[in-house]
Amino acid sequence: MGIERSSVVPAPLRQVFDWYARPGAFTRLSPPWQPLSLVEEADSLADGRAVLRLPGGLRWIARHDRRAFDPPHRFADELARDGLASLPAALAMRWRHTHEFEAVDDEHTRVIDRVDTPVPAAILNSTFDYRYRQLADDLAAHQEAARHGLGSSTFAVTGASGLVGDALSAFLSTGGHTVLRLVRHRPRTPQERQWDPADPDPGLLDGVDALIHLAGASIAGRFTEQHRRDITDSRLAPTRALAELAARTGLRTFVCASAIGFYGYDRGDETLTEDSARGDGFLADVVAAWEDATRPAAEAGTRVVNVRTGIVQSPRGGTLRLLRPLFATGLGGRIGDGLQWLSWxxxxxxxxxxxxxxxxxxxxxxxxxxxxNPVRNTDYTRVLAATLHRPALLPVPAFGPALLLGSQGARELATASQRVSPTRLTAAGHRFRTPDLDAALAHLLGRASAASGSPA
Structure with missing residues (x-):
């Protein structure tokens, strides 16, 4: 028994194959709803191996076959044994995956996946559909950047092991860029540089074209005095130290994380743009100070971008990771009256x-x-439940989040209402992959149709 799937992507053959051969490709292609995580990425499509963590401490070892390596047309990997943790999968499963690439014309490539396995095709169709959409969208994003003059660059990233940092680092690597992870521990690889948030080394940004600063303590949790201090201390002083270093070194671009918490916890139905005034609350104060901490770089001529992020949707982290198991068992529901705006x-x-x-x-x-397209909490609840084919019959009373987060945490996190517009991105002509919530959740949870990938 075997599976064969294919899709045509609008990119030249060599560009597509090179994308697969670069670090980060496995991360970009791994469906986020699956209970797998990457332990070790293959360092070569010719004879490397990838190690995946399975539930229960088990391992999946994918070993590449040198005999099948024929760039830019083919590579293959197969399930292998290496240690006791890999034995159950290797004994229970047959798996050989051959990846083939054919030039349709100078600007289009057919990607063909052939898998020799007893696993029914129906179980894996959503995986291949996801992979083809990811591949096409990522290649399109890199092509657009290249058209605007972005060549192979070196980017330094703090917080690279987090939800956003891991995905961004993989995306940039597959685009042919060098990613330097700024870490607090002693560097373990050439791709890491040690970063002291209180006193960054003067040479930290040597050879770096742009800095992406994502590090900061999670805001999730009960808003105790210690939690508020952790949120503040992990953002303000480290950001200012990096901004001052960027100013001294003449760094061209500094992209710093920020948050829509700037607008306060409840602005009613007001549409909030980048020109809207700061709102009320602890998070609004923190975000305002956080953005102000980048001022030394801006004043020195560095282009600074403060990315005011909404509620990130991913089964690997954030609110969706918490809500998915509840909704999957039919225990989800709106919070309070459900009228609060959610900018996702x-x-x-x-x-x-x-x-x-x-x-x-x-x-x-x-x-x-x-x-x-922001939605109200009641609409988010409805779409998530429908995506998972479950009812949403158990509303959470308004006092419920306060029991877990305290009154301030509930007000600024669980029941916050912010109707935010991506005004500057819209003015720049930015294209969103999934501008609507139903399409976004369907893609992330493996429920999307095969719009970009079709059976061979």
Missing amino acids: IGIDDLIDVYHRALWDDSLSGPVNAVAP
Whole structure:
């Protein structure tokens, strides 16, 4: 028994094959709804191996076959044994995946996946559909950047191991860029540089074309005095130190994370743009100070972009990771009256915003990284439940989040209402991959139709 799927992507043959051969390709192609995580990426499509973590401490070892390696037309990997943790999968499963690439014309490539396995095709169709959409969208984003003059560059990234940082680093690597991960521990690879947030080394940004600063303590949690201090201390002083270093070194571009918390926890039905005034609350104060901490770089002539991020949608983290199991078992529901506005963004659209901030010189200052169609909590609840084919019959009373987060945490997180518009991105002609919530959740949860990939 075997599976064969294919899709035509609008990119030259060599460009497509090179994308697969670069670090990060496996991360970009891994469906986020699957219970797998990458432990070790293959260093070569010729004879490398990838190690995946399975539930229960098990491992999946994918070993590449040198005999099948024929760039830019083919490579193959197969399930292998290496240690006790890999034995159950290797004994229970047969799996050989041959990846083939055919030039349709100078600007289009057919990607063909042939899998020798007893697994029924119906189980894997959503995986291949996801992979083809990711591949086409990522290649299109890199092509647009190249048309606007972005060549192979070196980007330094803080917070590279987080939800956004991991996805962004993989995206940039597959685009042919060098990603330097700024880490606090002693560097383990040539792709890491040690970063002291309190006193960054004067040479930290040597050879770097742009800095992407994502590091900061999670805002999720009960708003105790210690939690508020962690949120503040992890953002303000480290950001200012990096901004001052960027100013001294003449860095051209500094892209810094920010948040729509700037607008306060409840602005009613007001449509909020980058020109809207700061709102009320602890998070509004923190975000305003956070953005102000980048001022030394801006005043020195560095182009600074503050990415005001909405509620990121990904099964790998954030609110969707918490809500998915509840809704999957039919235990989900709206919060309070459900009328609060939720300004969301899919993880891949957020990656595209950061990418655009690197090459679009027209962007500077605050940029709202939200989808163009915010929804009310009751609509989010309805769409998520429908995507998972479950009812949403158990509304959460307004006092419920306060029991977990405290009154301030509930007010500024669980029941916050912000109707935010991506005004500057819209003016720049930015294209969102999934501007509507139903399409975004369907893609992220493996429920989308095969719009970009069709059976061979």
